[in-house]
Amino acid sequence: MAVVPHTPSRGEIIDQAYRVEGGLGAGGVGAVLRATRLRDGCEVALKRLHLQHAADAEARARFEREARALNGLEHPHIIRMLDFGFDELGPYLVMELLEGRSLDRVLAESPIPPEQAVALARQVAAGLAAAHAEGVVHRDVKPENIFVVQPDSPHPLAKLLDFGLARFFDRDRWAEKESLTRDGAVLGTPLYMPAEQSLGQKADTRSDVYALGVVLFEMLAGAPPFDGADRLALVRAHAMSPLPPIDQHRRGLTLSPALHAVVERALAKDANQRYADAVTLHAALASVPHPAAWLR
Structure with a gap:
C-alpha cells in the first residue's frame, strides 16, 4: 500500500x-x-x-x-x-516568505530581456559568492532554485533557495568538513551540472560557476545549451559538445563580445579554465558594458 x-x-x-x-x-x-x-x-x-x-x-x-x-x-x-x-x-x-515566482516559471512565461538576465545572474552570483566565502558549495543551482521577487518590475530581485544538497568545505585546505555523499555518488540536476559533477567527482565552487553559467545561457537563449531526457547523452554533451550559439533559439538576439566571453568561460569544459568561484564570476558580469553598448 x-x-x-x-x-x-x-x-x-x-x-x-x-x-x-x-x-x-x-x-x-x-x-x-x-x-x-x-x-x-x-x-x-x-x-x-x-x-x-x-x-x-x-x-x-x-x-x-x-x-x-x-x-x-x-x-x-x-x-x-x-x-x-x-x-x-x-x-x-x-x-x-517571498512573493513572486521561481525563475523556471518566469522563463516559461516569456523571454527575459538580456539586460535583466545579466542583472539576475549578477545577483545570484553575489549570493553564491557569500556562500563560497563561508565554505558552502550549493551543488544544485538551477532555475527552480532561484526565486524572483517582483518578476514583472523593471528591477526584479533574485534569491537563491534550497541548500539541501550543499557541501561544506574548509576554505584553506579544500578538505571536506563533512559529507553525506558517498564517493562516486551523483547529486544535482544533470541539465545544469558540469561533467565532473555528473561523473561523481566532488563538486567545488567551479561547479556552481558552471551551473550558473547554464542558467545565464538559458535566460539569454530561451533554452539551456544541452537538453534531453537521456542522462548519459547529457553528460557526454556537457563533457565534449561545443557550446551552441546563444541565438539558436532566439533569433535576432545580439550580444556583446564581452558577454559572450563571460558565458563561454563560465561554461568551460575544463574546470581549471572557468572562473575560480562566484566572486570572480560576479566581477566579470559587473564589467559587462551597459546594454546600450551590447550591439556588435
Whole structure:
C-alpha cells in the first residue's frame, strides 16, 4: 500500500509556534507551507519533510544540513532562515516568505530581456559568492532554485533557495568538513551540472560557476545549451559538445563580445579554465558594458 504523505491542514498548529495557512509547494520529499508566526503574526514559509521521510536518517540529515548552511548565510540574494526546530512529526525549517515566482516559471512565461538576465545572474552570483566565502558549495543551482521577487518590475530581485544538497568545505585546505555523499555518488540536476559533477567527482565552487553559467545561457537563449531526457547523452554533451550559439533559439538576439566571453568561460569544459568561484564570476558580469553598448 502506498504511503500517503501527511499534509498539514489550514489552521493546524506546529510546535505551538506556527499556524498553517496553506500550501506553497510540494516535492517528493517535503512540502513548503505558508504559515503565521503566532508570537507576532508574521507570515513565513515553513518547510518540512513528508511524514514517510521524517524517519529516514539520510533525508533528515540533508534537511538539517540545509538549516546549518542557511544559518551561517546572511545575504540579500539568499533566502533568509528564521527558525529551525523539531516537533512530533520531525524537523521543520522556517524562512522568510517571498512573493513572486521561481525563475523556471518566469522563463516559461516569456523571454527575459538580456539586460535583466545579466542583472539576475549578477545577483545570484553575489549570493553564491557569500556562500563560497563561508565554505558552502550549493551543488544544485538551477532555475527552480532561484526565486524572483517582483518578476514583472523593471528591477526584479533574485534569491537563491534550497541548500539541501550543499557541501561544506574548509576554505584553506579544500578538505571536506563533512559529507553525506558517498564517493562516486551523483547529486544535482544533470541539465545544469558540469561533467565532473555528473561523473561523481566532488563538486567545488567551479561547479556552481558552471551551473550558473547554464542558467545565464538559458535566460539569454530561451533554452539551456544541452537538453534531453537521456542522462548519459547529457553528460557526454556537457563533457565534449561545443557550446551552441546563444541565438539558436532566439533569433535576432545580439550580444556583446564581452558577454559572450563571460558565458563561454563560465561554461568551460575544463574546470581549471572557468572562473575560480562566484566572486570572480560576479566581477566579470559587473564589467559587462551597459546594454546600450551590447550591439556588435
